[in-house]
Amino acid sequence: MLDDTDPHISKSPAALRAWARQLPEPICETVLDADLSLPFLFHEVVAVNGALSPQRHAISGWARRLGFDGHHVEDMMLAVDEAVANAIEHGYRDRPADDPGIVMLFAASMPAQGMAHVVVADNGSWRPPTDSGFRGRGLSIIQKITNLFELHYDHTGTVTRMAWYLPS
Numbered sequence: 001m002l003d004d005t006d007p008h009i010s011k012s013p014a015a016l017r018a019w020a021r022q023l024p025e026p027i028c029e030t031v032l033d034a035d036l037s038l039p040f041l042f043h044e045v046v047a048v049n050g051a052l053s054p055q056r057h058a059i060s061g062w063a064r065r066l067g068f069d070g071h072h073v074e075d076m077m078l079a080v081d082e083a084v085a086n087a088i089e090h091g092y093r094d095r096p097a098d099d100p101g102i103v104m105l106f107a108a109s110m111p112a113q114g115m116a117h118v119v120v121a122d123n124g125s126w127r128p129p130t131d132s133g134f135r136g137r138g139l140s141i142i143q144k145i146t147n148l149f150e151l152h153y154d155h156t157g158t159v160t161r162m163a164w165y166l167p168s
Contacts, residue, residue: 016042019104023121024152027161030117034108039065041108047088047101047122055084055105059118062107066116067167075145076118076164080105082138083120083160091124091158115148115163126153 013036020031034040041062045051059080063073084103092101106119143149148163 016106019106022156023119023159026150027119027152027159030110030161031106031108031119033112034106034110034117036108038109038111041105043105045084045103045105047092047095047103047124049088051088051103052081052084056081058105059107063116066109068116068164069167072164072167076116076162079142079145079162080107080118080120082142083118083162086138086160087120087122087124087158091122091126094125109166111166114166116166117148117161117163119159119161121157121159123157125155126158 016036017032019042020028022028023031039062041058043055043058045055056077059077060073063076068076084105087103088100091103095101101122101124104119104121106121107117109116139151142160142162146162147165148161150161152159152161
């Protein structure tokens with residue numbers, strides 16, 4: 001986990017750049033252009049259901065440090081929760097329990113754009129959403145509560161980028 005809030009973690013911009021270069025072009029640029037002198041997160045999350053709670057806490061703290069208010073923080077936590085849950089539940093659905101996969105979570109701000117970005121990426125397999133009655137609304141929820149939403153998927157995995165305007 002690379003995280004500017006944890007003094008015990010050795011920060012490796014090289015590891016972040018290497019990861020970014022594996023992402024689709026517009027998202028790679030977002031990660032490479034992020035201002036890492038401001039609060040940011042770069043987490044490797046084991047793709048198990050228990051991984052969601054720590055990510056909610058991390059995103060909440062990060063967003064509050066950037067000056068977001070309660071309503072916006074809740075939207076950000078919900079969107080990230082949906083994206084990470086989708087990666088765990090759908091991207092790695094065929095993985096054995098002893099090899100659950102990894103979800104990468106990156107959150108940083110880009111003051112020049114006036115936006116805070118969150119990227120969630122997995123190396124699982126894409127499965128299109130289905131309308132199953134009570135489920136399958138995660139992507140539409142994310143789209144409604146973000147100022148920018150992009151979804152990229154191919155045989156190497158799924159990458160979600162979400163962004164919100166920075167508070168003024």
